[in-house]
Structure formats: structure tokens, C-alpha cells
Amino acid sequence: MTTAFDALRYQRALEGWRALAEGRLEHMTQLYESGRWRRYFSEEKFLSVIRETKAAADAWRRIAPQETPAAAAQVIAMPSIDSAFVRTQPPPSPFATIEAQRSVA
Numbered sequence: 001m002t003t004a005f006d007a008l009r010y011q012r013a014l015e016g017w018r019a020l021a022e023g024r025l026e027h028m029t030q031l032y033e034s035g036r037w038r039r040y041f042s043e044e045k046f047l048s049v050i051r052e053t054k055a056a057a058d059a060w061r062r063i064a065p066q067e068t069p070a071a072a073a074q075v076i077a078m079p080s081i082d083s084a085f086v087r088t089q090p091p092p093s094p095f096a097t098i099e100a101q102r103s104v105a
Contacts (some may be wrong), residue, residue, distance in 0.1 A: 014064035021060040025053050 028050055031037040037046045 011064070014060075015067075018057075018060035018064045018066075021053075021057040025057045028053050 028037075031040070032046075032050070040046075041049065
């Protein structure tokens with residue numbers, strides 16, 4: 001149950017970063033449309049910032065695509081750590097052969 005919660009928390013964090021990148025792109029678009037970008041940037045610098053912002057938003061859209069309501073409701077079942085890493089026997093000791101040789105001699 002904890003692993004499903006952790007996966008959900010991780011997904012929410014990714015979605016938050018995607019939303020932040022999209023919000024920054026929206027802000028830069030508003031600066032462009034209003035002409036206010038001229039107060040803060042040179043044309044060359046503003047174009048550079050726009051390119052970086054678009055690239056970041058595209059990257060976050062690939063990393064964390066927007067989910068449909070049906071996909072958001074789906075829970076991914078992951079095996080619990082306890083059952084995945086349980087050993088039936090302890091690993092053999094690397095010193096077992098040395099101890100056996102000493103007891104014979």
C-alpha cells in the first residue's frame with residue numbers, strides 16, 4: 001500500500017513541475033502579447049528565454065503527460081518490498097570452505 005502511495009506522490013510532483021513550466025510559458029506569452037517584455041529584456045535575450053521556456057514546457061509534457069480522468073483513476077499495483085526481496089535461505093558464507101579445510105587439517 002505504501003508503494004502505491006509513493007507512486008502517486010511522485011506522479012503529483014511531476015505534474016506540479018509540468019504545471020510550473022506551462023505557467024512560465026503562459027507568463028512569457030502574456031509579456032510578448034502586451035509588449036511588456038521590452039521593459040525587462042533585449043530582443044535577443046527574450047528570444048533566448050522564450051526558446052528555453054518552450055523547450056522546458058515540451059520536456060515536462062513528455063515526462064508527465066496530462067492524464068485523462070480514466071487514467072487518473074487507475075491505480076498501479078506494485079509488489080510490496082517485503083515479498084519481492086525475501087530470501088528463503090541465507091547466502092552461503094565465503095569462509096565456509098576455509099573453515100572446512102581448517103577442521104580437516
